[in-house]
Every structure is written in structure tokens, then in C-alpha cells.
Amino acid sequence: MPSDVLIRTQRPVSQRGLLAVMCACVVLVVGMVAAINLAVPMLAASALHPSASALVWIVDTYVVFFACLVIPGGAAGDRFGRKGVLLAGLALFAAGALVSAVAPDVAVLLAGRAVTGIGAAAVLPNTLAVLLHAVPAERRGATIATWASMTGIGGVIGNVGGGAVLSGGSWRWLFAVGVPLALVLAAVVARVAPVSPRHDRRLDPLGAVLFVGASVALLLGIVQGPEAGWGSPVVVAGFACAAVLFAVWVFAELRVGHPLLDPRLFRIAGLRSACLGMTAVFIGMFALFYVNASVLQYGMGFGVLLTGLGVIPLTVPLILGGRYVGDLVRRIGLDATLALAFVFVGGGLLGLSTTGTHTSYAWYAIWLVVTGIGVTLALPTLSGVIAGSLPHAQAGVGTGLQATTREFGSALGVAVVGTVLTGQFVSALPADLRSGDPHTVAQALAAAPPGRADDVITAFVSGADAGLRVIGVIVLVLGALVVLESRLSRRR
Secondary structure, three states: OHHHHHHHHHHHHHHHHHHHHHHHHHHHHHHHHHHHHHHHHHOOOOOOOOOOHHHHHHHHHHHHHHHHHHHHHHHHHHOHHHHHHHHHHHHHHHHHHHHOOOOHHHHHHHHHHHHHHHHHHHHHHHHHHHHHHHHHHHHHHHHHHHHHHHHHHHHHHHHHHHHHHOOOOHHHHHOOOHHHHHHHHHHHHHHOOOOOOOOOOOOHHHHHHHHHHHHHHHHHHHHHHHHHHOOOHHHHHHHHHHHHHHHHHHHHHHOOOOOOHEEEEEEEEOHHHHHHHHHEEEHHHHHHHHHHHHHHHHHHHOHHHHHHHOOOHHHHHHHHHHHHHHHHHHHHHHHHHHHHHHHHHHHHHHHOOOOOOOOOOOOOOOOHHHHHHHHHHHHHHEEEEEEEOOOOHHHHHHHHHHHHHHHHHHHHHHHHHHHHHHHHHHHOHHHHHHHOOOOOOOHHHOOOOOHHHHHHHHHHHHOOOHHHHHHHHHHHHHHHHHHHHHHHHHHO
């Protein structure tokens, strides 16, 4: 039988299998972003004794490297081969997860999280690139839609699966289980993924280093504020370094022939506002994920498995309503849809901030659904604006922008809500429970005398509520800016 006939007869099966494998890779790297939040109470009470700022860094280190390197990860795939870079990313993911699982202290755990994030950045863009090379043109739209849905489903699976793994009793299991999963996927990818042509695409290592450095410096200033003091040298230096490095990054990207991310793209008003909107939505979502895990476990007494399941109401609108968003945009217009989206996301977060320690989970779940409606309206609408703002030849840039803004928003959301939570928690603790200067609920509970645990939990929930209020206001303000600029850009 001629080889071309053989390829045609095998292609439908291989494409279905390839799609399933690439989607599994996406679920693995995205699910880890959500799952780690469930482990925060365990980590806080562990023998590592992390500070409040260290807890935020344990969550955010993975996300920062993921966000900042996802575009270079795609460029490396174009240059060195998408399949090879994808396999290297899975290997790095497994190596980083193993280091995290056996980490004897916080520093080693952070190093493992960084390596895992670098691996994730190599995996995500190249899964889509491998798929687009393998499928015929008429199936690319459906393939992209399926792949994109995995970035949302991955968060749900990360919460539920992470809860199931952590119910075994140790935070180390969450990282340990990632090792065989990544290695099995690497073996399957090596077997089923086709080798795609390489392109002579120049890399921009300086741009990547500057972007990572500026992002880390910004988060350093935000995260260290409550413990070190907002006027302390480390915080001031963090913000100053972030400003300088971002300015140098812009200057360098404008001069290089093949920039990591061309700042001139943000002259396009629709693209600029949509990226800001995507960042705002993920600030809200992942601030909620960070707080939700601890509120349900400390405030409502949920086990870790129930906590993972407890976020499911947020996803109900995504599952049931996503297909109708396009019709709504055509009926009421883009600006009205975006305005509704941000009102629901911001309003849902503000509603969640009123639940307190004595509210039933049913009321809490209602506000999760409200927030989920806003996310359902926002994500496909903003994705469509980003994709539609760029020519077809720059579709890869649009995909990279969406991934970067999502993950960068996630990192900012965790940093900001963790900062507000810590500051309010410490100030809300009764004076006699502040001995030892506790900055986490686990530290305060360990030092509290018998019968005073409820006072610690009340102070913690007060901090969580304050954090959600701040994030809700941020989402509403940024959403208003997005809608305003969208309206003005169309009038111009």
C-alpha cells in the first residue's frame, strides 16, 4: 500500500489520540496552578514552617515562570522543533515536581517550583503547535476550541484531583504524583506526536530575562509589604527594580529585530484593553482560588477533598453557558457583554467577602455561581477580541498573549490577596494572641491557648473577606477602564 494512502487511513485515529494526549498535557500544567492552593493550609502547618510571604511565593513562583516564559517556549519550539521542546518541557516538569516533593526546606521547594514552571511554559504553547501542524485546515477551528477549553477544565480538574491527592495527608503527594504523570505523557508524546518543520525564528533571551526579573521584582514588593513594612528597603527596592526593568525591557524590545513581545502591539486599542481585561479576570479568579482553599478548610471545617469539590459551582456557568456567549455579544454588543462580565465577577467577589464564618455553604455557592457567570461572559469575549485584533499571520502571538496575561493575572491576584489577607489577619488578632508575631493562621493556631482557636479563625476570615473586597474593587475598576477604552476605540 502506498505510504500516502496508509497515512490517510490512519490519520483519523491518530488525530483523535493526539488531541487527547495534547489536552492531557494542558490539563496537567494548568491544573497544577489551581491545585497548589488547596495545599496552602497543609504547607502552613508543615515542618517547613513557611512565613505568610513564603506561602505566596510557593504558589506564585510556578505561575511567574510559566507566565513570563510561555512566549519564549513557543519560539523555542519553532526554532528547535515543537515535539522536542514539548518533551523537554515534560521532563523539566517531572524534575521540578520531584525536587518539590522531597524539598527539605522552603528554598529548595521554591527552586523546584521554578523548574516546574519553566517546564510548563515549554509544554503549553507547543501542544497547540503540534496539533495545528497535524490536523487539516478544516478541523483547526474545532481543534483550537477544544484545546482552549482544556485551559478552563484544567483548573477544575486541578481542584478536584488535587483535593483527592491531598486527602492522603501530605502536601508532598501533590508534587509526587506529577512526576509519573509527566513521564507517562512524555512517553506517549514521543510515540504519537509528529515531527513538525523547524523555522529559523530568532530567540530573545535578553527580553525573557528582563521580563522575568521585572515580574519577580514587582511581586517581591507586593508580597513582602505586610511582613517587612511598606517603607522597608526590600519593598522599595522591589518596586524600583520592577519599574527600571520594565522600562529597560520595553527599550530592548523596541530595538531588537525579533522581540519576545513587541510593545508596539499595544498601540492597538482593542488588543490593549482586552489584555487588561484578561489580566483582571484572572486576578479575580486566582485570588478566589487562593482564599477559597483556606476559607473552606479553616472557616467552614471542610476536608481537603470537599474543598476541591467546593469550587465546582464556579464552573457550572462555564459548562452550561459558554456556547451562548457569542449570541449574546451579537444581540447586546461587545461593550455591554464586557460590562456585564465585570459586574458579575467583581460583584461575586464582593458577595463572597460577606459570607463570614457562620454562613452556610449554600450561600457561598450562590456567590461562586455569580462569579462564574462573569467569567463565562468574559473569557470567550476577550479571547475573540485579542484574536481579532491581530492578522492571521500573528495568531501565535495572540495565543501567547492570552497565556501570558492569564498567568500574569493569576500571579498578581495571589500576591495581592495574600498581602491584604496577611495584613488584616494580623491586625484583627486579639492582642494577647499576637505573641511571636504570627503571620499565618497555622502559626497563630499553634501558639493559641486552649479554647482560643475560634478567635484565630475569626481573624483569618476577616482577613480573607478584606482580601476579596479589595480584589472585587480592583476587578470592577479595571473592568470599567476596559469597557471605556473599548467604546472610545470604536468611536475613533
